[in-house]
Amino acid sequence: MAEYINVTTLNLLAKQVLEQCEPLNNLIVCGEVSNFTRHYKSGHCYFTLKDENAAIKCVMFRDKARLLGFAPENGMLVLAYGRATLYERDGAFQLYCDYMRPFGAGAAQMAFDALKKKLSAEGLFDADHKRPLPPMPQCIGLVTSKTGAALQDVIHIITRRWPMVKLLLAPVSVQGLEAEKSIVDGIRRLDADPRPDIILITRGGGSKEDLWVFNSERIARAAYACRKPVVSAVGHEIDTTILDYVADLRAPTPSAAAELCVPDQAQVRHEIFILQQNIQKNIQSRLEMCYNKFNIISPAAAMQNEKTGIDARTQLLRQTTAQIQAVAAQKAAACTQGLHTAAAVAASLNPYAVLARGYTMVADARGRCLTTEHLKPGQKITVIGSNAAAQCTVDAVAPTQGNPEKEQTDEST
The missing domain is CATH 1.20.5 (Single alpha-helices involved in coiled-coils or other helix-helix interfaces)
Known part of the structure; x- marks a missing residue:
């Protein structure tokens, strides 16, 4: 009896044989998408590629699916890049896709129109969101290839028109499998940097396939989320991408974008x-x-x-x-009245005015006024009246009536 193997071993052997087949490890398969499903939890994409004679199941894992620049739909003709092998558990021969893009003008336009309709419905193209460019920017951020002709054109035009502005380059890959992620990262880096006043996303001309990455939904959303004005300049004037609709300003060429971003010094x-x-x-x-x-x-x-x-x-x-004279007269009258009053008071206090009424003053030999109680017998005095003065000698000093104590004192003396 011949030796046998179980199903697991069979599938493992088949897988090993397929993986050792070099043509199956680097495939580009053209087919029509059907039964397309994106798992809501894992993010993996499951679908079938078919032509008029055959079909093959396909898987695109989440990390690869995130790089898709379009939304696959049933009936769309695509080119799928990947490897064919066996899924051991189910014994299913299937294609593991690393990258996928629309194939042919019809399919590409279908993907373009579908994404354009979707983003337009979400308001990413609304005119209300478009921001004006600063008239005289101090710094412009560039998202482009550091080796491309577009960069040289922009530098040449800006240096000639407005040499005062500074250019800040975020070097990116503008085509290939890594282009989408590279461009998104470049946009976000410049938007987070406080220096640029404008972000210019540009690349030179090329085939429709070369420019297809700028129809990426991720790039469109990154540009829409920018806090700074975004200028799009991809390819030539006849080339239109999804990014052009989202950007605040679309320029037909990199050179035209440079002219729109800065004024002309002349x-x-x-x-x-x-x-x-x-x-x-x-x-x-x-x-x-x-x-x-x-x-x-x-x-x-x-x-x-x-x-x-x-x-x-x-x-x-x-x-x-007249006002000054009136005030002066009032002041003079008031002063005269005050003077008269003072004179009257002074006259009432003048002792010589009393003499005019018949009274006299007694003075000693030195002219000092004396009262009678200070007189002494034999003393020489002068009796002064209002009109004459008499030299007299005191014979005796007697107290007046009404002061008996004084009289007694004088008698004892």
Whole structure:
């Protein structure tokens, strides 16, 4: 009896044989998509590629599916890049896809229109979201290949038109399997950098397949999410990509984009010169108007104006003088009245005014006024009246009535 193997071993042997077949490890398969399903949880894509005679099951894992630049649909003709082998558990011969793109003008246009319709419905193309470019940017971020002709064109145009601006390059791959991720990363890096005022995404011309990466949904969403204005300049004027619809401004070529991003220094200088001329003309015109108005006024009218001014000031001077004189008179009257009052008080306090009423003063030989209680017998005194003075000698000093104590004191003395 012949030896046998189990199913697992059979499938393993078949898989090993298939994997050792070099043509099956590097395939490009053309077929129509059917039964396309994207697993909601894992993100893997499962579908079938078929032609008029045969079909093969296909798998595209999540990390590869994320790089798709279009949304596959049933009935779409595509080119699938990958390897064919056996899925051991089910014994299913299937194609493991690493990359996929639409094939043929019809399929590519179908994918383009489907994505365009989807993004338009979400508002990514709305005019309200378009932002104006700054008139004089200080720094421009470039998302392009560092070896491409587009970069040289942009540098040349900007250096000639507005050399004051700085260029910040985010070097990316603009075609191939890694182009989509590279461009998305470049856009996000420049948007996070505070230096650029504008982000310019550009590449030179090429075939429709070369430019297809710029129809990527991921690139479109990255551009839409930018906080800074985005300018798209991909290919030539006849080339239109999804990125062109999302960008704030679309330029037909890289050179045209450079011209749109910066002003022309020659034009700015000319505008400044014209502005200076207009300012000078305006100032000269105003001076001439003032001069003409001055000349219109006749000398007689000028003199009359001066006379009117002088008369007004004369009247004001007279009024001020009258007010000053009135205040001075009031002050003088008040001072005179105060002087009279003071004189009356002083006169009432004058001891010589008492003498006029018949009283006399007694003074000693030195002219000092004395009271009677200070007199002594034999003392020489002068009795002073209002009109004459008499030299006298005190014979005796006697107390007046009403002061008996004084009298007793004098008697004992």
